Each structure stands twice: as structure tokens, then as C-alpha cells.
Amino acid sequence: MNKESRLKATINQRLTELGERERLKELLRAKLTECGWKDQMKAHCKEVIREKGLEHVTVEDLVVEITPKGRALVPDSVKKELLQRIRAFLAQHAA
């Protein structure tokens, strides 16, 4: 277990150091906007806000409502591509 967590930490560190993490983030954001995921989520947000009332909505509310749905709504193609890139990075820099 220790080994694994150590490995994980190392890899995360590598990701950040080499700037790959930022690149992956940007890639994901672009892809999600492209496929309409962001608009979908915004619409969902509107519903939540109307529910909770405009004045009283907090970040926590939103996070709680949005995140699970967001995770589920990511298209398969986007998911696959990202996984592919992460695997490639690991193959190059880890093993």
C-alpha cells in the first residue's frame, strides 16, 4: 500500500512538474465545451438555483448537485481520449 501511494504521489508530481496536468485540464475543458456538456450543466445549475433561491445558493450546494451529474454526463469519447493520454504519459515516464 505504501508503495502504491508513493507511486501515485510520484506520478502526480511528475504530471505537475512537466506541465502535463495543465495540458490535460485544458484539453478536457475544451472537449467538454465542444460536446455541449458545459451547456447541459449550466442548465442544470439554473434549475438548482431556482430551487434553492437566487440569493441563498452557496458553492457547496452547487458542488453537491453538479459534480455527480457532471461525472456521469461526460461523453464516452472524451473519457476514452483522456484515459489514453494519461496511459501514454505513464508509459513514457513511469515504467
Next chain:
Amino acid sequence: MKMEDMPLSGPDNTKLEALVNDIYSELVEDACLGLCFEVHRAVKQGYFFLDETDQESMKEFEIVDQPGVDIFGQVYNQWKNKECECPNCKRLIAASRFAPHLEKCLGMGRNSSRIANRRLASNNNMSKSESDQEDNDDLNDNDWSYGAEKRAKKRKSDKSQTSPRRSKTLKHKNGELGSGISADPYKYNYNAGINYEMLGPDEVQSFLTTQCGVISEHTKKMCTRSQRCPQHTDEQRMAVRVFLLGPSAPVLPEADSVAVPESFDIPDGQALMSRLQWEDSPEISPSDSASSKASTNHSDSRRPKKKKPRPSLGLNSGGGIGSLSGGGGGGSSQSNISLSTKKKKPKLTAPSISSIYDDLN
């Protein structure tokens, strides 16, 4: 920092996959969080619902998703199947063909004048007599109707000989214009040939001074290439000139064996040039006047090709040389020049010339 090597065996592979998935989940959560912050800020700043304030315009610009209509609700080919009445010919034309039809119908477009000219040209070829050639002057501007343009130019010289009706075989298509007019007397340059029968003697002479002129056996045309054209030899050119202008025609730059005293007064370059125009190139003259050896080389290289014998020179080589050198009276170069300026007959045998120069040198 050195990483631990992870062997990619079965169970470890799943660990690696798990790792990958973890990383992925982190990234997605990050994206969601980012969105939440963005929305929350928009809510608190009050611009989140800004695009929903005007209900009326929202309905007006709602996205349309019906068949046959685009996203704005407009019909795509609404006017495609409609017909319009042409104001000129009163016909019903399809909308998409209306503009080209108008162009032709009113005669105002770019192409319509070309087509009209083409039609006129074909009518002229088939039916009009020579006196109507004046009308064809308008066709001179048209790069298409080649035959009409050339016909106008050659008109006066051919009036006495053949009538333009010989060109009845002329077919009126673009590509065939050249090939169809082999019998056309007006054909000037198109097939790179002129029919020598069609030229007057003066024209033949002027033509032969500048161009090769060798007559092709199968087409009876004269070559319009330069005097140095590689397809024909000087011998052929000579033969043509003799054939067309007569044996006495001055056609070569070489001088006669007869000594002519007054030729000395002629400046070398000018005399050479005037003679040389009959036969060959500017190449000869500068080298002739430059040095004796050069002229010898040129003369030697060219003269052997001539078939015409020079009996006078051959027989009188001694006598001729004597008279020449006596008349020349100068150095070898001068006698060379006098030799070339005086001679009017085309042929000089090479051995006799070289013997002359040997003697002089």
C-alpha cells in the same frame, strides 16, 4: 528522482489502470468545480440569468428544428422551382437559369458578343463573296476567328490569283481551324508555311532575305523559320532561291571570281552585310572582317555544302588569284574581303579557296 520500476504483469497492470482512472477522475472533478465556481460567481454578481430577461425575443429566436427548414426557420430553395418571364423574348425561364439567359437574350454579356461573332464568321466563310470582306474587319479583334483576320491582310495580293471560295472546306470549329485550311491561299503562318505560288516575285525575294524558305515537298510550303533553321540545310535554301528567283539571283555573300575594282570603295562591313543577307547570318560578317583565318574557316565550312560547281574559279584558279591579288593589292585580309565582296556566284570549291589563301599567306 528515480522512479521505482513497475513490472507490467497482470495484477500490477490493474493497479496501473486504477491509477490512470484516479488521475482521470481528478481531472473531471476539477472541471466540475471550475464550472461551479463560475456559475456561483455569475449568480452572486447578478449576470447569470441575463440572457433570460427578454422573453419575447427569446421566443423569436428560438432554435428551429423542423425538416425542410434551416435553424432560423428559413426555407432553403424556395425560389428554385419558380419561373420568371423574360422581358425580351417573353419566355418562361427557370429562376436559376434566368441570369445567363438574359445575358444571351439581350446581347450584353461577355460571352454573347463572342458567340455572335463566331456565328458571323461562320456565315462569312460559307456564303460571303470577297467584296464583303470589309465586314470582316470587325473580326480582326476577335482572337478566335483566325482565318478571317488573315484573310483581310492577304486580300490584295491574292486578288488576281484565287478566289476566297477555295476555303469552302473550312470547318468552323476551334481546333480544326488550322488543319482545315491547308488549301486556303490566305493561310499565312498557322502551319508554319507559305505557299510560294501565292507570292509575287518581289514578295518572294523579300521573304527569302529574312527567312529560310525551303519548300516542303509534300505541302509545297515555304519554311518560315529563320535563315539558320536547323531543319533545312543551306544547300536547300540555295536551291529554293535559285528555283524561285532564277539562277542569276544574288543569293550568297561570297564574291565572284570576277574582279570589280569599285568594290574596294565599299566599306567592308556594309558590303558584307548586304551580301550576307541573301544567304546567311550575321555570324559571317563580323568574323569575316575581323580576321582572315576566321573568314577562311567560315567559308570553308560553308562552301563544301554547295553543290553548284564553280568551273570558272576552278579552271582559272591561278589566273583568278592573280587578278584578285593584283586587284586587291593589299595584305591577306584585304584580299579576303575583296574576294568575298566581288563574288556573286554562290559556289566556291573549298580546295581552291584554301589554295588561294595558302598562296597569299
